[in-house]
Amino acid sequence: MAFTSYHFILFCALLLSISSYCIGQNSPQTKALILAVKKDSTTLQYITQIGQRTPLVPIKLTIHLGGQTLWVDCENGYVSSTYQPALCGSTQCTIAKVNTCGNCSTSAPKIGCNDNACYNTPENPFIKTLYSGGQLNEDVLSIQSTDGSNPGKFVKIPNFIFTCAPTFWTEGLASEVKGTVGLGRNRIALPSQLAEIFSFPRKFAVCLSSSTQSSGVIFFGDGMMLPNIDISKDLIITPLITNPFGTGSVPSLNEPSSEYYIGVKSIRVNGKPVTINKKLLGVDKNGNGGTKISTGSPYSMLESSIYDVVTKAFIDELSNATRVAAVAPFETCFSSKSAGSTRVGPDVPTIDLVLQTTRVYWRIFGANSMVKVSQDVICLGFVNGGIKRTASIVIGGYQLEDNLLHFDLAKSTLGFSSSLLFHQTTCANFNFTTKA
Ligand SMILES: *[C@@H]1O[C@H](CO)[C@@H](O)[C@H](O)[C@H]1NC(C)=O
Ligand SMILES: *[C@@H]1O[C@H](CO)[C@@H](O)[C@H](O)[C@H]1NC(C)=O
Numbered sequence: 117m118a119f120t121s122y123h124f125i126l127f128c129a130l131l132l133s134i135s136s137y138c139i140g141q142n143s144p145q146t147k148a149l150i151l152a153v154k155k156d157s158t159t160l161q162y163i164t165q166i167g168q169r170t171p172l173v174p175i176k177l178t179i180h181l182g183g184q185t186l187w188v189d190c191e192n193g194y195v196s197s198t199y200q201p202a203l204c205g206s207t208q209c210t211i212a213k214v215n216t217c218g219n220c221s222t223s224a225p226k227i228g229c230n231d232n233a234c235y236n237t238p239e240n241p242f243i244k245t246l247y248s249g250g251q252l253n254e255d256v257l258s259i260q261s262t263d264g265s266n267p268g269k270f271v272k273i274p275n276f277i278f279t280c281a282p283t284f285w286t287e288g289l290a291s292e293v294k295g296t297v298g299l300g301r302n303r304i305a306l307p308s309q310l311a312e313i314f315s316f317p318r319k320f321a322v323c324l325s326s327s328t329q330s331s332g333v334i335f336f337g338d339g340m341m342l343p344n345i346d347i348s349k350d351l352i353i354t355p356l357i358t359n360p361f362g363t364g365s366v367p368s369l370n371e372p373s374s375e376y377y378i379g380v381k382s383i384r385v386n387g388k389p390v391t392i393n394k395k396l397l398g399v400d401k402n403g404n405g406g407t408k409i410s411t412g413s414p415y416s417m418l419e420s421s422i423y424d425v426v427t428k429a430f431i432d433e434l435s436n437a438t439r440v441a442a443v444a445p446f447e448t449c450f451s452s453k454s455a456g457s458t459r460v461g462p463d464v465p466t467i468d469l470v471l472q473t474t475r476v477y478w479r480i481f482g483a484n485s486m487v488k489v490s491q492d493v494i495c496l497g498f499v500n501g502g503i504k505r506t507a508s509i510v511i512g513g514y515q516l517e518d519n520l521l522h523f524d525l526a527k528s529t530l531g532f533s534s535s536l537l538f539h540q541t542t543c544a545n546f547n548f549t550t551k552a
């Protein structure tokens with residue numbers, strides 16, 4: 117079975133009737149929590165499983181790093197004795213900064229469609245439209261605790277705030293996935309709700325595995341350990357930038373975006389700066405431009421003019437390589453014989469995203485820049501994002517894999533490791549074996 121946590125949730129649900137061993141109340145000992153995350157080979161989405169409802173059911177959700185809420189399909193098969201709609205004027209609605217309050221337009225009230233309830237705008241990053249009729253609710257959520265290095269018992273959150281969406285809103289999500297879990301900067305996103313409920317720091321770490329076979333980890337709280345190594349001491353720190361406008365979700369709300377932006381100042385290929393229109397690199401007052409980190413795209417996207425100069429520089433630096441025909445969605449492909457192999461993937465020019473100073477940069481090595489599309493062909497794993505984009509640079513999933521990203525929401529900083537392969541570890545090395 118793909119997900120270790122699935123077994124535990126079922127196991128604990130069985131035990132629930134006779135013992136409180138598995139699902140404890142929120143014990144003060146809970147210092148950190150984890151989710152196992154696996155890449156779906158068909159959609160390239162990063163998928164996790166969370167226990168929800170009474171009785172508990174394991175729910176598959178796609179990770180949405182900058183997403184503002186955890187939303188699920190409530191129209192199809194939602195059964196729970198602990199479900200509660202968030203009513204107009206309630207604290208939940210205030211915390212969520214909801215946009216509307218009112219009656220569900222269809223006939224009789226039901227789960228996800230109640231009278232006098234608040235509504236927000238759940239975002240599905242894989243279909244590019246907005247849905248403003250997501251009803252806010254509360255229900256039980258169950259998530260696994262950790263001591264930092266191994267998983268511990270599941271803990272139960274009685275009143276977790278989430279959003280209900282109709283079944284059609286799951287379009288584009290991987291098979292069996294019922295919604296997305298938002299890890300954004302706002303208060304009802306998972307990191308802030310967990311930090312508030314368990315009184316731990318508003319910090320979380322994302323470590324996505326490049327393998328579709330073994331899980332990576334998302335870690336809430338402090339002190340994540342990969343076996344025998346504490347990467348947190350080697351992280352490079354950069355400020356998170358606030359996008360004043362929620363371009364990803366609800367522009368009309370005039371709320372800052374829940375998405376994670378960092379301040380890329382320039383790009384170097386093989387250590388040499390490429391010429392970029394600097395105006396594209398800042399976030400303007402309408403929320404356009406800048407560099408966003410997103411699991412909503414499988415590969416990084418570069419605004420057209422940036423894409424052109426970066427790929428040209430890359431091809432120039434890899435001058436000995438044999439170019440081969442493009443393989444969509446990529447345009448720049450090479451014979452795989454063109455590059456030797458190193459600990460950090462194919463031996464190709466490095467791509468640096470230069471941050472607050474020229475000495476602070478996110479270096480992308482072959483393992484994160486080259487995609488093996490067949491036995492003989494490797495392609496530069498960046499896609500042309502076109503001219504008119506909200507973010508000029510989107511650092512997508514493939515470039516995040518086997519990198520540790522540590523978000524500190526209180527300090528508004530991102531700590532990143534660059535490739536963990538340099539440290540001779542991977543995101544799949546988190547030890548998911550429960551201690552005896
Ligand atoms: C909402 O429904 C209630 C009855 O459930 C009704 O009294 C109220 O007027 C309705 N409000 C609106 C805005 O339609
Ligand atoms: C490119 O080819 C030249 C001539 O064959 C060789 O001297 C050089 O080392 C090669 N460079 C790389 C990076 O392989």
Ligand SMILES: *[C@@H]1O[C@H](CO)[C@@H](O)[C@H](O)[C@H]1NC(C)=O
Pocket residue numbers: 266343547549550551552
């Ligand atoms: C994983 O954790 C278990 C339980 O603590 C331990 O027995 C095992 O040796 C660990 N595995 C690795 C690879 O560290």
